[in-house]
Amino acid sequence: MPKYHNFCQGMQTYEPFDAKNPYLATVATNRQLNQAGNRHLMHLDLDISGSKIRYDSGDHVAVYPINDISVVNRIGQILDADLDAVISLNNLDEESNKKHPFPCPTTYRTALTHYLDITNPPRTNVLFELAQYATDPKDQETLRKMASASIEGKGLYQSWILDARRNILAVLEDMPSLHPTIDHLCELLPRLQARYYSIASSGKLYPTMVSICAVVVDFQTSTGRRFKGVATNWLKNMVVTDNSHKATVPMYVRKSQFRLPYKASNPVVMIGPGTGIAPFMGFLQERGKMKEQGKDVGETILYFGCRHRNEDFLYQQELQEFQKIGVLTQLNVAFSRDQEEKVYVQHLLKKNMEHLWKLIHTDNAHIYICGDARNMARDVQNTFYDIAEEAGGLTHTQAVTYIKKLMTNGRYSQDVWS
Ligand SMILES: Cc1cc2nc3c(=O)[nH]c(=O)nc-3n(C[C@H](O)[C@H](O)[C@H](O)COP(=O)(O)OP(=O)(O)OC[C@H]3O[C@@H](n4cnc5c(N)ncnc54)[C@H](O)[C@@H]3O)c2cc1C
The missing domain is CATH 1.20.990.10 (NADPH-cytochrome p450 Reductase; Chain A, domain 3)
Structure with a gap:
């Protein structure tokens, strides 16, 4: 099949779809996730039916935005x-x-x-x-x-x-x-680059839909100008309509290494504050499906973090539903600004260190971290060193080696960005 780089002209597209030949996915859902606050967090569903695109939870979707x-x-x-x-x-x-x-x-x-x-x-x-x-x-x-x-x-x-x-x-x-x-x-001027998003759905449960969970970049610069992130503001303004002018997003899927354990019975510990929750929505959907199929699904633990319970507790209902049906066995949420002292996911990890150490050391748990690369990922990693030292009785050097080994063995995975 010939390939056409065609998203500007709106011509017919042909698979396979990739960076040079993106698929024009229709926006099926675009909803605000936060109830309050001056930020805009959003969930989008991109319809990929008919594209033959396949994806696994943990993969990334690349979108080609257009400038303001x-x-x-x-x-x-x-x-x-x-x-x-x-x-x-x-x-x-x-x-x-x-x-x-x-x-x-x-x-x-x-x-x-x-x-x-x-x-x-x-x-x-x-x-x-x-x-x-x-x-x-x-x-x-x-x-x-x-x-x-x-x-x-x-x-x-x-x-x-x-x-x-x-x-x-x-x-x-x-x-x-x-x-x-x-x-x-x-x-x-350099080329406008595609933006990546951690897919917030499971291809096993939703093979014709790719979900995105993103926060709109919008702030004031020191010159008094308003800086609006290209892709997130463009996505925010996508209007879902029933008429012939459907909002479309040129996209393709990029495979990643961020994968659920091969054995469903292995426990998983997912740490994803803010939009870092994205891939874990896919993981939860997939674990839910496996449970439904009667598979032995291990403990599934989530550490989520946001500012306020009543403001930006993303996917609160969905998470509580996963908990109700036993897919999510533990939901830990750090509301950083609901009290005087800031509380972050790493503080909750530390509180539960005995149980976490048992899961890691005895039960073969897989640990996943997603979200902010600048501070969160480093703070969480340091907390795991502390856990290995305090709950596991290791020296600091041994703890560092221990966690690094988990990384090499694919049991400590990070999907982080800055
Ligand atoms: C593998 C991967 C997965 C990702 N997954 C997700 C995801 O699931 N959800 C998600 O929301 N994002 C995700 N991102 C980030 C995403 O790709 C974009 O970078 C982000 O949405 C911003 O894109 P934009 O085009 O709107 O902003 P751009 O036009 O690219 O502008 C962003 C720039 O603004 C800067 N900036 C942002 N806020 C401020 C501020 N307050 N003050 C000063 N500078 C600031 C940033 O440092 C950056 O340089 C991921 C990135 C990668 C690499």
């Missing part, structure tokens, strides 16, 4: 460009196996909307190239300095670009003398 139209329009306005002009960017490097950096011919509007990254802070090489278009020598100097390897230049890049989260539009707005050609800008 208002940012695209503003770039066009600042650069005085006719966004609907048809263009074709050709690779001058004849040895490159890519003739065009993105599908061409196209329009500036399509390139800036679908193919180019206009949201992340521009890299130093982009700033260096842009410098030639600044008519004010001060702007030229600033851009060149930020692109340089000097300590001062690096510091300026860190504070003016990275810390202030200036994207290309903010750079153009804050340097009015900077007026690059739109052609060169399109050539310089």
